Structure formats: C-alpha cells, structure tokens
Amino acid sequence: MTVAAMAGEAAREPMLRYGVLAGTLAVLVVILFGVSLAVGYAPLDLPQALRDAASGRQTADGLVLIELRLPRALLGGLVGFSLGITGAALQGLMRNPLAEPGIIGVSGAAALGAVVVFYFGLAGTLALALPLGGIAGAIVATLMLYALAGRGAGTMTLILAGVAINSFAGALTALALNLSPNPYAALEIVFWLMGSLADRSLPYVWLVVPLMLIGWTLLLAAGPALDGLTLGEDTARSLGFDLDRLRWQLVGGAGLAVGSAVAVTGAIGFVGFVVPHLLRPLVGYRPGRLLFVSGLGGAALTLAADIAVRLLPTRPELKLGVVTAIIGAPFLFSLIYRLRGEE
Amino acid sequence: MHIEAQGIEVRFGATPLLRDVAFSVRTGEMIGLIGPNGAGKTTLLRVIANLRAPDSGTVRYDGRSAAGIGKRDLARRIAYLAQNAAVHWPMPIDTLVALGRLPHRRPLQGLNAADRDAIERAVAAADVAALRMRTIGEVSAGERMRVLLARALAVEADILLADEPIAALDSLHQLQVMDLLRTTARRGRGVVVVLHDLSLAARFCDRLVLLYGGGVLSEGSPRSVLTDDHLVRAYGVEMVRGEQDGLPFFLPRQAPAQAGQSHSNSA
Numbered sequence: 001m002t003v004a005a006m007a008g009e010a011a012r013e014p015m016l017r018y019g020v021l022a023g024t025l026a027v028l029v030v031i032l033f034g035v036s037l038a039v040g041y042a043p044l045d046l047p048q049a050l051r052d053a054a055s056g057r058q059t060a061d062g063l064v065l066i067e068l069r070l071p072r073a074l075l076g077g078l079v080g081f082s083l084g085i086t087g088a089a090l091q092g093l094m095r096n097p098l099a100e101p102g103i104i105g106v107s108g109a110a111a112l113g114a115v116v117v118f119y120f121g122l123a124g125t126l127a128l129a130l131p132l133g134g135i136a137g138a139i140v141a142t143l144m145l146y147a148l149a150g151r152g153a154g155t156m157t158l159i160l161a162g163v164a165i166n167s168f169a170g171a172l173t174a175l176a177l178n179l180s181p182n183p184y185a186a187l188e189i190v191f192w193l194m195g196s197l198a199d200r201s202l203p204y205v206w207l208v209v210p211l212m213l214i215g216w217t218l219l220l221a222a223g224p225a226l227d228g229l230t231l232g233e234d235t236a237r238s239l240g241f242d243l244d245r246l247r248w249q250l251v252g253g254a255g256l257a258v259g260s261a262v263a264v265t266g267a268i269g270f271v272g273f274v275v276p277h278l279l280r281p282l283v284g285y286r287p288g289r290l291l292f293v294s295g296l297g298g299a300a301l302t303l304a305a306d307i308a309v310r311l312l313p314t315r316p317e318l319k320l321g322v323v324t325a326i327i328g329a330p331f332l333f334s335l336i337y338r339l340r341g342e343e
Numbered sequence: 344m345h346i347e348a349q350g351i352e353v354r355f356g357a358t359p360l361l362r363d364v365a366f367s368v369r370t371g372e373m374i375g376l377i378g379p380n381g382a383g384k385t386t387l388l389r390v391i392a393n394l395r396a397p398d399s400g401t402v403r404y405d406g407r408s409a410a411g412i413g414k415r416d417l418a419r420r421i422a423y424l425a426q427n428a429a430v431h432w433p434m435p436i437d438t439l440v441a442l443g444r445l446p447h448r449r450p451l452q453g454l455n456a457a458d459r460d461a462i463e464r465a466v467a468a469a470d471v472a473a474l475r476m477r478t479i480g481e482v483s484a485g486e487r488m489r490v491l492l493a494r495a496l497a498v499e500a501d502i503l504l505a506d507e508p509i510a511a512l513d514s515l516h517q518l519q520v521m522d523l524l525r526t527t528a529r530r531g532r533g534v535v536v537v538l539h540d541l542s543l544a545a546r547f548c549d550r551l552v553l554l555y556g557g558g559v560l561s562e563g564s565p566r567s568v569l570t571d572d573h574l575v576r577a578y579g580v581e582m583v584r585g586e587q588d589g590l591p592f593f594l595p596r597q598a599p600a601q602a603g604q605s606h607s608n609s610a
Contacts, residue, residue, distance in 0.1 A: 224445055231494070
C-alpha cells in the first residue's frame with residue numbers, strides 16, 4: 001500500500017522549515033502546560049500558589065499546585081510525548097500510517113500488569129504499586145517479543161508477535177474482570193483501563209521520567225535508519241543500516257516509553273496514531289524528522305484533551321482515553337476513506 | 344575498489360539459486376549481468392552488495408571481508424539500486440535523492456556543502472531536475488526509476504550495482520541511462536547492471552556475464568558471450584542478430600521447440 005496519491009496535495013504546499021515547526025509546537029506545549037496548571041476543580045490563585053511553592057510555604061494553594069496540578073500537567077506532557085514519538089517510530093518501521101504504539105503488544109501488557117495489581121488488592125498497600133505493576137507488564141511483554149520474534153526475524157514476525165501478546169493480555173484482563181471478587185473491584189479496573197491523568201502524584205512522575213528518557217533516546221537515535229527504510233529493507237541495508245538492531249532498538253524504546261506511559265495513565269488511544277499522521281506532510285514525509293515533532297505534538301494533544309475533560313461540565317469527569325478515542329475514531333474513518341482508492 | 348566473489352553457492356531451502364559462481368568487478372569497468380528469468384542475477388547482485396550472505400563461498404572487497412570493512416564504510420563504497428524498489432512515503436524528489444547521502448551523514452547534522460554538491464550532480468546526471476518540486480507519487484514509472492537512480496548516484500560510491508534500471512524506461516531514456524552508466528564507469532567507478540535488453544548490453548558494456556540456471560554460462564566480451572549457441576541454451580529461443588551502423592541488435596525468433604515444450608509442461 002502506498003499513501004502517495006493522497007499526500008501529493010499536502011506536499012505541494014510550501015514546506016514549513018523544521019525548526020519553525022518544532023519551535024511552534026514547543027511553544028504550544030509550554031502554553032498548554034501553563035493552562036493545564038491553571039485549570040482544575042479547586043479554586044486556585046496561580047501566581048500566589050507559584051510564590052508559595054517557590055518559597056516552600058505549606059499553603060492550600062501551594063499544595064494544590066504541587067500535589068494535584070503539577071503532576072497532572074507533567075504526566076500529560078510526558079505521556080503525550082511518549083505516545084507521539086512511539087507512534088511515529090512504529091509507523092516508520094512498519095512503513096504504514098495505520099500503525100500505532102499498541103501494535104507491538106506492550107501497552108496491552110502494561111495495562112494487564114496494572115490490572116493484576118488491582119485484582120490482588122495490592123493498589124492500596126504501596127503508593128506506586130500500580131505503575132510498578134504496569135512497568136513489570138511492559139517488561140515481560142518486551143522480553144516475550146524478543147523470545148517470540150528472536151534475532152533475524154522480520155517486521156512481519158514482530159507484528160504477529162505483538163498481535164499475539166496483545167490478545168493474550170486482553171484475555172487475561174478479561175479473566176481478571178470475570179473473576180473479580182466484587183463489582184466495585186471490576187468497576188475500578190474498568191475505569192482505570194479507560195485512561196486518565198487525574199489523581200496521580202509526583203512520585204509517579206519521578207518513576208517514569210528516567211524510563212521515558214531512555215526510551216525517547218533509543219527512538220530518536222533510530223531516525224536516520226527510519227529515513228533509509230523509506231526505500232525498502234534492501235536499500236536501507238545498502239545504506240549501512242543494521243535492520244535487526246533497528247527493530248530491537250525500536251522495540252526497547254517503545255517498550256520503555258509506552259510501557260511506562262500506560263503504567264501511569266491506562267490506555268490513551270489514538271494520540272500515537274493521529275499525531276504522526278497530521279505532522280508527516282510538514283516534515284517532507286521523512287520518518288526520522290517526524291519523531292521529535294510527533295513527541296511534541298503528542299504532548300500538546302494530550303495536554304489539550306486533559307484540559308478539555310476538566311472544562312467539560314460532565315460529572316463524573318470524562319476519562320481522557322475516552323475523549324481521545326472519540327476525537328480519534330472519526331479521524332481514522334476519514335483516513336481509511338482516503339486510503340481505500342489506492343488498493 | 345575491487346570486488347571478488349568466489350565459489351558462491353546460494354540455496355533457497357533445497358533449491359539451489361547459485362552454484363559455484365565466480366564474479367569480479369573493479370572500478371572503471373561496466374559489467375552487464377544477463378540471463379533469463381530465474382537465472383540468479385538478482386541473487387548474485389545481492390550477494391555482491393552484502394545484502395545476502397552466501398551459503399558458501401567468499402566475497403572480498405579489496406581483499407577484505409564485509410565484516411572487516413564495516414557496514415558504514417561499505418555503504419559509502421557500494422551503492423545498490425534495487426529492482427522495482429518501493430517508496431513507502433510520498434516524499435518530495437529532492438528529499439528522496441538526499442537519502443543517498445545517509446552513509447556520509449554525521450550525527451545530528453544536516454546536509455553539508457559536499458552533500459549538496461553530490462545531490463546536484465546526481466540530479467543533473469539522472470535528468471530529474473525538472474521533477475524536483477514534485478513528490479514521488481506524482482511522477483511516472485520511468486521518471487520514478489530515474490529518481491531512484493539519482494538516489495543511488497548521490498551516494499557517489501566506488502561501485503554501483505543496478506538491478507534492471509532501464510526496464511521501465513522509454514527508448515530515449517534507456518539510451519540516456521545506459522550512456523550515463525558508461526560515463527560513470529569511464530570516470531573511474533565500477534558499474535554492474537542487470538539487463539534484459541541484449542542489444543543495449545552488447546553496445547554499452549565492457550564485459551558481460553551470462554547466468555543460466557544458477558551458474559555462469561559464459562563470461563567475457565559481448566562478442567564472445569552473445570553467440571548463437573549461448574543464447575539458445577540460456578534463453579531457449581533463437582535470435583535474429585545483426586549490426587547496422589556499427590550497432591549490434593538481437594531480436595527473438597519463434598523457438599520451434601517451444602510449442603511442444605509448453606504442452607508437455609502443462610500436462
């Protein structure tokens with residue numbers, strides 16, 4: 001499948017310079033980060049809260065800012081960046097605009113890890129039990145990928161292994177719901193699976209930041225190889241790239257970035273799929289160039305969606321994953337509609 | 344650079360694709376790799392390009408193994424133009440040609456002056472300057488082939504390996520590309536080109552290698568390789584051959600045995 005025809009129109013437009021694009025997106029992320037700090041249910045005098053927090057005074061405003069708003073805004077940016085950059089990297093690897101971060105099964109397994117923590121009632125025993133469970137799930141899935149699609153395996157084997165892991169994790173998640181001791185526990189699991197940034201504390205942030213940074217580095221370093229892969233596997237290898245290494249570098253990077261993202265927020269769909277797709281024409285369709293800006297775009301979209309769920313009058317608050325899916329699904333329909341003429 | 348392959352065996356499962364093939368190319372010469380479908384031309388080209396390890400036999404690059412030279416170095420010294428290469432994203436032509444500079448890239452840096460000069464030379468040589476503002480989705484099959492050739496030329500490697508680069512081209516561009524490949528060889532690079540057009544192979548190549556059934560049936564000057572006997576054995580069809588104004592030509596004649604053969608095959 002090629003996406004040649006549908007994209008011709010967009011590519012004719014004058015190409016935005018990469019720096020301008022990245023700069024604009026970065027400014028947008030900073031602005032949305034500020035708005036995310038300012039928006040919430042508790043009334044907050046933001047300048048006062050900033051002064052209190054800076055001087056270390058334990059005021060109500062300062063506590064709301066540090067304990068509630070700041071982790072939420074930070075996680076919005078971090079999780080969004082992880083989803084965007086991973087989506088771009090996996091679309092580049094699969095050379096398919098329909099790939100998304102969940103395709104290699106790591107996010108399903110991370111969700112299962114957290115569900116297991118719920119199921120055995122461990123969530124209350126340790127503050128970080130949930131994200132640690134999720135990260136453990138992501139690590140197990142990554143190791144399973146290495147075992148199933150060992151060295152020398154092609155991209156197709158990798159996708160199949162991802163599909164297998166995904167459906168197995170889904171089955172075990174359903175089993176946990178099926179056997180859940182009481183309806184309340186089941187409801188808790190279901191709500192968590194919908195994906196949200198609400199009520200996460202700063203230790204969540206410190207837990208995932210190092211993992212995500214390593215993941216992002218691995219993904220960003222794959223940029224030139226993904227550019228080369230545009231011309232197919234033989235040509236990429238003739239340009240000096242080791243595709244085995246590339247695949248495992250991307251699996252490792254995606255596992256760290258998305259695994260830790262899902263571990264703290266649950267499943268937030270479509271960000272990693274929509275954002276690279278929107279930005280691709282603006283970077284001249286270069287998969288390598290797409291990585292960093294997709295991270296920024298993912299951060300902006302996630303922050304914006306999380307601001308929206310707090311501004312909407314719906315109570316209880318809509319889950320972030322529900323909102324991104326509702327925005328994302330029609331986008332997917334339109335993409336399929338445009339792609340269908342190329343088969 | 345001098346590439347030398349010896350005793351190359353390649354099997355696909357139990358089926359031998361290449362058996363005991365020897366092949367060499369050095370800078371300054373243009374070699375045509377010819378033979379019927381399934382003779383092993385692409386397999387041999389991929390082995391030489393270090394894209395496929397032979398099941399036995401060795402390929403030496405200036406006397407060293409591929410591992411001894413390193414992927415990156417080898418990528419700067421050998422350019423590979425794949426047959427029917429896919430282009431998976433609708434990139435602008437300029438961006439696509441620039442991918443040929445990837446083996447020369449420095450971490451976190453864009454194209455430098457040397458890269459841009461190489462891209463300009465490649466774009467001019469492959470005659471794709473007029474297409475630069477378009478994307479790869481907006482050009483014809485022949486134009487696309489020339490764009491991909493420009494990408495391969497932009498590597499400015501010692502040796503260019505091209506798998507059927509003129510199959511989709513019109514007569515004028517076939518001539519232009521063959522001329523370009525020969526000029527490339529005259530300027531001190533080595534060219535190995537897989538061809539089906541025997542007339543152009545005879546006219547432009549210094550040396551031909553005729554593969555048949557996974558082995559080298561004949562090798563040498565076009566005159567010594569393209570004999571009636573070799574052609575009938577390799578292609579299973581007699582050729583009408585001749586020369587006009589010093590230009591050799593080969594036209595397939597109906598092979599008398601063909602009807603009976605295809606009948607027995609389908610039985």
